[in-house]
Amino acid sequence: MKTSVIVRFAVLGLLWLLLVAWIVAGTPRFTAYTAFVIVASAIIIFVPMYKKYVKKK
Numbered sequence: 001m002k003t004s005v006i007v008r009f010a011v012l013g014l015l016w017l018l019l020v021a022w023i024v025a026g027t028p029r030f031t032a033y034t035a036f037v038i039v040a041s042a043i044i045i046f047v048p049m050y051k052k053y054v055k056k057k
Contacts, residue, residue, distance in 0.1 A: 005053045009046075016045055 020038050027034050
Protein backbone atom coordinates (compact mmCIF):
# COMPACT_ATOMS: atom_id res chain seq x y z
CA MET A 1 0.00 0.00 0.00
CA LYS A 2 1.28 3.44 -0.89
CA THR A 3 2.06 6.04 1.73
CA SER A 4 -0.59 8.36 0.33
CA VAL A 5 -3.28 5.72 0.87
CA ILE A 6 -2.14 5.17 4.44
CA VAL A 7 -2.28 8.92 5.06
CA ARG A 8 -5.82 9.07 3.61
CA PHE A 9 -6.97 6.27 5.88
CA ALA A 10 -5.33 7.92 8.88
CA VAL A 11 -6.82 11.36 8.21
CA LEU A 12 -10.31 10.00 7.58
CA GLY A 13 -10.01 7.68 10.57
CA LEU A 14 -9.01 10.53 12.85
CA LEU A 15 -11.79 12.76 11.54
CA TRP A 16 -14.30 9.92 11.95
CA LEU A 17 -13.14 9.30 15.54
CA LEU A 18 -13.49 12.98 16.37
CA LEU A 19 -17.02 13.05 14.97
CA VAL A 20 -17.94 9.88 16.86
CA ALA A 21 -16.61 11.42 20.07
CA TRP A 22 -18.71 14.52 19.35
CA ILE A 23 -21.83 12.39 18.83
CA VAL A 24 -21.24 10.39 22.01
CA ALA A 25 -20.48 13.49 24.07
CA GLY A 26 -23.56 15.28 22.75
CA THR A 27 -26.06 12.55 23.56
CA PRO A 28 -27.42 12.28 27.08
CA ARG A 29 -27.26 8.48 26.98
CA PHE A 30 -25.88 5.85 24.65
CA THR A 31 -28.71 4.09 22.82
CA ALA A 32 -29.03 1.49 20.09
CA TYR A 33 -29.78 4.31 17.64
CA THR A 34 -26.49 6.01 18.50
CA ALA A 35 -24.62 2.74 17.98
CA PHE A 36 -26.39 2.26 14.64
CA VAL A 37 -25.39 5.74 13.47
CA ILE A 38 -21.76 5.12 14.43
CA VAL A 39 -21.58 1.72 12.72
CA ALA A 40 -23.42 2.94 9.61
CA SER A 41 -21.11 5.93 9.26
CA ALA A 42 -18.05 3.68 9.54
CA ILE A 43 -19.41 1.41 6.83
CA ILE A 44 -20.21 4.33 4.55
CA ILE A 45 -16.74 5.83 4.97
CA PHE A 46 -14.37 2.87 5.17
CA VAL A 47 -15.85 0.09 3.01
CA PRO A 48 -15.58 1.99 -0.30
CA MET A 49 -12.02 3.02 0.51
CA TYR A 50 -11.13 -0.55 1.41
CA LYS A 51 -12.60 -1.84 -1.84
CA LYS A 52 -10.79 0.78 -3.89
CA TYR A 53 -7.35 0.79 -2.31
CA VAL A 54 -6.81 -2.41 -0.36
CA LYS A 55 -8.75 -5.07 -2.20
CA LYS A 56 -7.32 -4.34 -5.64
CA LYS A 57 -7.20 -7.50 -7.71
